[in-house]
Amino acid sequence: MTRDSLKVDKRPADSDPAAGAHSAQEAFASYAAPLVDHAIEYANAVREDASPEALHKLRVSLRRLRSLWWAFEPLLEKGENTRQRALYKFLATAAGKTRDWDILIELLIHDDNGARSGTSEIAPKLQDARGAALSTSRETLSNADVKHLLREALSSASKELNTAHERMPLRKFARQRVAASERSLNKRMKRARRAKRSNYIAFHNVRKAGKKLRYLLEFFEPVLSSGHKRTLNRLKQIQKRFGTLNDVVASEMLLRDNAALLAGSGDTDAALHWLGKERKRRMRSAAGLLRKL
Template sequence: MDMDGDWSLPKPNTLFKVKRRTAGSSLSKASSIASTFSSLAAPVAAEAVQRARDLSTERDPEGFHQLRVAFRKLRALYWAYSPYIGEEATVQATAEFKRLAEVAGCTRDWDIAGDLLRTAQESGASVELLVAAAREKRAQAVAHSQTMIKSDDVEAFLNDALLRAQTTLQSSCSDRPIRAFAEKRVRLAQRTLQKRCKRAARSESADEEGLHDVRKAGKKLRYLLEFFQPIIKGGHGRTIKELTSVQNKLGQFNDIAASEALLRGASFNDVPTEVVQESLKWLEKQKCQRMRAASRRVRDISN
């Protein structure tokens, strides 16, 4: 997507230069749909800008991961408010959130792959050359991420995107209370997760795509519950805890699947083919084990 073509990038203003606060701390049942958007979006956007700024000079694996998480949270928030933000604006913004998350995630993916290869090495697989090659790929991914993610551009884009959304919301729902709307969007996210869980559970054999769909739907629901927990009926702490547990199991499977795909799609000129194949066989075995565990967990929650 041509970001300059779709979004005019103004000079960064002070919209997100705010003190870090707990998401949702300023929300109340009497808040409007429009006012809650800025309350929820501003801390996440501020974190994304700070993470992007830090990563211009640092190479911390957790920093890249948390930057990706921030963009994922913004995608979930835009989905929640999309009935009033509008389809076109939502699609444009979330496409850029996704692109930026993927750029940040490239480094994180090589970190995970490298950790798995070192585990394979400890278990007896002869993958020393591939471990070294993965470190080089990771260094290349860092350089690419740092080139593609400029903190000033990220801040300007986020300021522009969120200001557009806030302006639209203020004109369309500034006087509408948040509670019923938030509960409706959470219920919709819950139904989507339930459908995907049941679909995955009905599959006779483990299905990678189905488990991935469950994982995405679960993340969206968890983020929305974390955003809206102060204002929606009922305590959802237990649900968030359960979703986190499921996500951990699905995440373990996804790490293997993503690493396998990463190795299959990469070229290793200085690594013998048989070494790569040995690693892929090890990953395939691990993936099958984790897929079965993830499938059992999904069947449990679908029931």
């Protein structure tokens, strides 16, 4: 299952788009503009490209935008920042509805080969459901006018920051926001270690916090001091272990929610049984990793 890369751009600081900025306010647009361009590009691509990769790239680009707006939250008007982050979440969810079917199909048909879950017979119905979800995703993204919304969000935030009277040194700001994100991750890891094995939400919160921290390190790495190698290695482990758990949990929920749609096309009970066993196995694996970190 292809996931967004964990690699942090190792360009020297003077080649970083924000290298010439002395303040966080000055640097914002150089971080945000490329992300907005990518999101618009991927949104346009989804109109023609029905592949899982096109949808995945769009969803990742929107998640990065949401994390960047979170990073600059202390410098932006709270209400507007909350609205913009909600917008990115809405658009990512629109793309994600189709992506969820791709993951379910990959788990049941490809990873399992239909052998244990007995799902080879429902493959056509799964593909039909995926096609319907893709149509809905495309319609939602088209009606939302992604290009206009993202350009407007970038313009509004940039204007607010550029007219601010106070200035925060970029390096200091980056350290503070990465540190805040690290504290959030550590707090959620502590809760998950204490949680019952059936408490998936606690594990899911660790995954989200880890992803946010990774994005911030990718944004700010050129202006941060060294010493994040251990953190990045830990984040890589979390993403891989907790990501595979999330795939199974989301797929199990999707199959249960659409059981009526797939009725009569195959043994959905067998598929749910297999996914349930996989969920428990991957929960144990995720819990084991938490104990080691």
